[in-house]
Amino acid sequence: MKLREIYQDKEKYLNQDISLEGWIKTARTGKNISFISLTDGSSFKPLQVVLDQDTKMDDQVKLNISSSLKVQGRLVESQGKGQDVELKAESLEILGESDPSYPLQKKRHSAEYLRTIAHLRPRANLFQAVFRVRSLLAFAVHKFFQERGFVYAQTPLITGSDAEGAGEMFRVTTLDLKDVPRKEDGSVDYSKDFFNKETHLTVSGQLQAEVFALAFRDVYTFGPTFRAENSNTQRHAAEFWMIEPEMAFADLQVNMDVAEAMVKYIITYVLDHAPDEMAFFNEFVDKGLLDRLHNVVDNDFERISYTEAVDLLKKSGQKFDYPVEWGIDLQTEHERYLTEKIFKRPVFVTDYPKEIKAFYMRENDDKKTVAAMDLLVPGVGEIIGGSQREERYHILKKKIEDNGLNMKDYEWYLDLRKYGTAVHSGYGLGFERAVMYVTGVSNIRDVTAFPRTVGHAEF
Ligand code: 4AD
Numbered sequence: 001m002k003l004r005e006i007y008q009d010k011e012k013y014l015n016q017d018i019s020l021e022g023w024i025k026t027a028r029t030g031k032n033i034s035f036i037s038l039t040d041g042s043s044f045k046p047l048q049v050v051l052d053q054d055t056k057m058d059d060q061v062k063l064n065i066s067s068s069l070k071v072q073g074r075l076v077e078s079q080g081k082g083q084d085v086e087l088k089a090e091s092l093e094i095l096g097e098s099d100p101s102y103p104l105q106k107k108r109h110s111a112e113y114l115r116t117i118a119h120l121r122p123r124a125n126l127f128q129a130v131f132r133v134r135s136l137l138a139f140a141v142h143k144f145f146q147e148r149g150f151v152y153a154q155t156p157l158i159t160g161s162d163a164e165g166a167g168e169m170f171r172v173t174t175l176d177l178k179d180v181p182r183k184e185d186g187s188v189d190y191s192k193d194f195f196n197k198e199t200h201l202t203v204s205g206q207l208q209a210e211v212f213a214l215a216f217r218d219v220y221t222f223g224p225t226f227r228a229e230n231s232n233t234q235r236h237a238a239e240f241w242m243i244e245p246e247m248a249f250a251d252l253q254v255n256m257d258v259a260e261a262m263v264k265y266i267i268t269y270v271l272d273h274a275p276d277e278m279a280f281f282n283e284f285v286d287k288g289l290l291d292r293l294h295n296v297v298d299n300d301f302e303r304i305s306y307t308e309a310v311d312l313l314k315k316s317g318q319k320f321d322y323p324v325e326w327g328i329d330l331q332t333e334h335e336r337y338l339t340e341k342i343f344k345r346p347v348f349v350t351d352y353p354k355e356i357k358a359f360y361m362r363e364n365d366d367k368k369t370v371a372a373m374d375l376l377v378p379g380v381g382e383i384i385g386g387s388q389r390e391e392r393y394h395i396l397k398k399k400i401e402d403n404g405l406n407m408k409d410y411e412w413y414l415d416l417r418k419y420g421t422a423v424h425s426g427y428g429l430g431f432e433r434a435v436m437y438v439t440g441v442s443n444i445r446d447v448t449a450f451p452r453t454v455g456h457a458e459f
């Protein structure tokens with residue numbers, strides 16, 4: 001049986017004979033009695049297995065860390081500290097002996113070293129907790145939207161348009177790099193390529209989600225996105241997952257209401273469904289985590305405009321590496337100051353200068369700002385970027401032109417404004433950043449199973 005089943009109903013299995021498979025987390029061997037801490041991955045909590053002279057096993061048995069085994073015995077109340085039940089083993093069989101060179105021995109390893117053994121680190125406590133919570137968060141996201149009738153749309157990973165208009169895309173091509181066909185003017189001739197045009201990995205599913213929102217009203221995407229951003233930071237990855245709801249007949253206020261409700265919902269879900277893992281993070285990763293998360297769930301998020309944010313930062317007297325002026329893109333240091341020092345909770349910043357935001361955001365009446373919103377949280381900074389979309393045909397067309405984008409690639413997008421346009425809004429939650437926020441883990445590489453960052457695509 002599985003450890004999870006035991007911990008779900010200890011009373012049922014107490015004083016019963018059971019059989020378990022699993023791996024040795026740690027072992028203490030003595031002359032007459034030995035203890036194994038056994039895990040099978042199905043529960044964060046291991047089970048203590050007690051071996052004594054009566055336990056039937058091979059005389060030569062070695063209890064190496066990470067050896068897989070099968071053990072049969074009786075679940076009894078534990079005499080020892082730290083657990084209320086343990087398994088008194090009647091027989092034990094090693095299924096796969098682990099070589100003594102196994103790197104995850106008891107001593108603590110650096111995060112950098114653990115990244116080099118990404119194929120083994122999921123067995124360590126920290127990653128057991130991270131990836132279980134990540135899985136639950138993904139489920140909670142789906143649950144939140146599905147309960148509200150949102151349609152889950154799967155948008156393409158290979159795209160012919162740049163959703164952010166920022167040019168930070170990975171090219172998809174089958175052309176032979178040694179002999180790329182060229183046009184007369186020297187530019188690459190993509191008509192000879194697989195798709196007969198230039199294509200990329202998607203940076204966001206938003207534009208295609210808008211297609212669905214103007215057909216189904218409330219929709220969301222949840223999938224991988226790719227960015228060739230040359231940012232070597234703790235919160236940027238080249239491959240990350242994004243949750244992108246899109247809603248017709250919804251303005252920026254509704255957008256923020258949904259984002260706030262979703263963040264609170266997924267935090268609550270994880271607090272309820274992974275108490276052991278969350279207690280672990282609170283103890284070993286981020287001491288104030290649980291208090292902070294309860295606070296987040298119980299209180300309204302702050303909402304301020306970009307202009308107010310800039311004023312607050314300027315008035316703070318704080319010396320920033322990057323000086324604050326109206327018009328700058330807020331840097332991580334500014335975002336973190338706002339949310340960690342000034343408000344000490346999540347903050348929506350709205351109505352950014354149009355020059356620093358994407359072409360599809362709706363222009364405000366002041367003609368200087370757009371109906372954008374970013375959600376900033378302590379410890380991470382921006383976790384959500386969203387906006388009300390430009391629904392007016394002519395204004396959007398001009399924006400596409402002014403941004404130097406290829407009109408042919410966006411004709412379908414403009415059609416949405418031609419055939420029954422509607423006020424609509426949406427946002428993108430960076431899934432890894434959400435996992436960082438909820439676990440307190442400070443590096444995106446440690447909440448991603450096989451991180452892809454500048455210079456790294458191992459495994
Ligand atoms: O702010 P961004 O660029 O917004 C969009 O892509 C919109 N199309 C979303 C929408 O409105 N549907 O990205 C959204 C979020 C960011 O707030 C951040 O959390 C995450 O995606 N993100 C990254 N996460 C990890 N590594 C990167 N390189 C990221 N770039 C963005």
Ligand code: MG
Nearest residue numbers: 374382384385
């Ligand atoms: Mg953004």
